Amino acid sequence: MIENSSIWVVSDVDGTLMDHSYDLSPAKETIKKLQKLSIPVILCTSKTASEVKVIRKELNLTDPYIVENGAAIYGESLKRVNGEIILGIKYETLEEILNLISKEIDYKLTPLNNLSDQEATKLTGLVGNSLNLMRDRHWSMPFLNPPSSLEEKINICCKKFNVDIFKGNRMSHLLSTKSNKGKAINALKEYSNIHNIEIIGLGDSPNDLPLLLNSDIKIVIPGIDGPNLNLLEQLKDLEFTLASEPNGYGWKNEINKLINKRELS
Numbered sequence: 001m002i003e004n005s006s007i008w009v010v011s012d013v014d015g016t017l018m019d020h021s022y023d024l025s026p027a028k029e030t031i032k033k034l035q036k037l038s039i040p041v042i043l044c045t046s047k048t049a050s051e052v053k054v055i056r057k058e059l060n061l062t063d064p065y066i067v068e069n070g071a072a073i074y075g076e077s078l079k080r081v082n083g084e085i086i087l088g089i090k091y092e093t094l095e096e097i098l099n100l101i102s103k104e105i106d107y108k109l110t111p112l113n114n115l116s117d118q119e120a121t122k123l124t125g126l127v128g129n130s131l132n133l134m135r136d137r138h139w140s141m142p143f144l145n146p147p148s149s150l151e152e153k154i155n156i157c158c159k160k161f162n163v164d165i166f167k168g169n170r171m172s173h174l175l176s177t178k179s180n181k182g183k184a185i186n187a188l189k190e191y192s193n194i195h196n197i198e199i200i201g202l203g204d205s206p207n208d209l210p211l212l213l214n215s216d217i218k219i220v221i222p223g224i225d226g227p228n229l230n231l232l233e234q235l236k237d238l239e240f241t242l243a244s245e246p247n248g249y250g251w252k253n254e255i256n257k258l259i260n261k262r263e264l265s
Contacts, residue, residue, distance in 0.1 A: 088139030182210030
């Protein structure tokens with residue numbers, strides 16, 4: 001569908017399309033409307049491919065999907081590239097870099113995959129096999145948010161090791177400088193070979209900044225306690241819409257407004 005549409009909806013998942021109890025129901029009917037209009041819904045998330053496959057099945061999505069914060073793109077329709085576009089570097093390499101950064105700043109940065117089941121459940125709310133799907137990671141390294149006092153030292157280390165760190169609401173993500181959500185969107189546009197695609201981007205946290213910066217229509221989705229102020233600060237000089245409701249309810253409202261204005265028809 002992506003090669004036959006000049007409009008794409010590109011959406012973060014956690015905190016945007018669904019709340020942190022993983023409820024997708026508010027957005028389901030709106031996604032069906034988009035499908036009837038032949039507008040692709042491209043999930044663009046820090047989640048793993050294994051996790052997104054479950055979500056795509058529930059939403060009946062067949063469009064390509066961006067995972068691990070833009071480090072990889074997968075999809076059955078990506079036939080020319082054998083179903084995948086890899087922008088990131090291997091998890092094992094990122095783990096080595098995270099350990100080197102820890103030594104440089106004299107503070108142990110803890111990978112998400114190193115948490116016990118109990119610790120991971122407390123942080124993410126996931127249980128059982130969902131934890132296994134979350135840990136099936138290949139191209140990015142999520143880790144516990146470090147103290148803000150160390151951010152300057154960490155940023156210096158990132159330049160030294162040619163990596164980037166994107167901070168989400170619940171954890172940070174270590175990535176190759178060649179990968180983020182915005183770079184993944186552009187890689188997918190290049191693959192589709194369509195030059196005038198209008199991107200409607202939706203996100204809720206600072207790690208969605210590259211997604212929103214590479215979107216023509218920028219929509220910020222607040223949480224139940226309001227929007228992420230860090231993200232709003234980074235977008236302050238740009239035109240964007242702040243949804244009036246949180247999570248999937250805000251998502252459906254803003255997309256429905258665009259549909260009703262016939263902007264998507």
